[in-house]
Amino acid sequence: MGAFALAGAMAVPIGLKMGSFRLVGAALEPVVDLIRYLPAPALPPLSIIWFGVGEKTKIFLLWLGAFFQLALPVADDVRRVPVEFHETAMTVEAPWWRRLTDVSLPAMAPTLVDNMRITLGWCWTYLIIAEIVAANSGLGFVIWQARRFFRTPEVMAGVVAIGFIGLATDQLIRVPHRPRFAHLTR
Template sequence: MDEPLPERGKRPAQGRSKTLRTALGGLFAFRGRSSPTVEVGVSVLAAAIVLGLWEAASRAGWIAPQFLPSPSAVLGALWTMTTEQSLGYHIAVSTGRVWAAFLLAAAMAIPIGILMSSYRIVGAALEPMIDFIRYLPVPALVPLSIIWFGVGETTKIFLLWLGTFFQLVLLVADDMRRVPHEYVEVARTVGANSRQLMWDVALRSMGPTLLDNLRITLGWCWTYLIIAEIVAASSGIGYVIWQARRFVKTPEVMAGVVVIGLIGLVTDQLLRLLHRRFFRYL
């Protein structure tokens, strides 16, 4: 007799259940893999738990609102700042400053870092100075930057650039040093010149880590925003936070901090997508 046919819809349901178990199991395995949907769900759940506990602690009176307002109070302040205080304009101004400084730092750091690792005379000449300057605290250089550039936009962009360039250039140099020497030897064997070694071998090999380092240093650039925008500023998220601090408007201070965090989160995720788009083989 013929075998009875399986019930319709039974196998797909079993397949989905098995896929879900595999995805959840990957979350707890060492260097395990999971689906992006499951990871997003876990991220949202974790954030909801933290916000829920924060809100409950605030409503129970365990946290003084003048020190740490509740998420609902921060959300209300964010709405008021958006509708009545031109928060969107300040966000646009700060974003423009950060990207101007970051792109300038990247445009300078990438070629300089590559040259530092490729030619020892360049590395010997520049690396000690860069190591010295990158340990200088940016806030301590605010008075000098005002003396050099005044209190205009140049000073703000310079401070953001200062906090980014000297870190990024050494990361780029390290990326260049990690290019396997075998790649260079094989390229020279087939007749590649210095320009081809740079463009077709080195840059292609260091591309994934270079993009990761750009993503990391962009986050560092945002961390210097408050320092840059307290220098005679009349616009920007840092200016908004600083003004709210003066009048002890803690919900508005927290709202400004949350905005910076959200901008950073969105930007970071977009750069991650870009990384996966260009380096699918990793």
């Protein structure tokens, strides 16, 4: 969760700036796009070389998988905020940072929450890959060890546990979103 929170804390402000300022978007989007398309199974060997086997590698892989998957949708959501909203803010001489925090962010909040939920799902996939290849603990590690000894019930239990944990974390993000931002989606 720490790696996901770190990725979100970085991707949201960077995505806001990429979507709000053409120069920032033009400079960062090609790099973000390139890294976003790197195949997940190819990343653990590099991570192990850089960080060794353990928590640092898992955190890096999860951050890598979540940050680059989230930054571009945030930038796209900012671009979808109606121009009239920003024009209204400019008529009251709101500075650029207030337009981002008081106009763009609330207007894109429903889609931001959805993008966070989708990215969290990808983050779970990266976690399992990281634990299979670059860890000596965790559900992915347990599943991989059980697979080596043909313990199908343990593999299935691990897979089902991941599904339930993923569902629970998805609902943690989803539940607060509904009542607070319902008025924006009407």
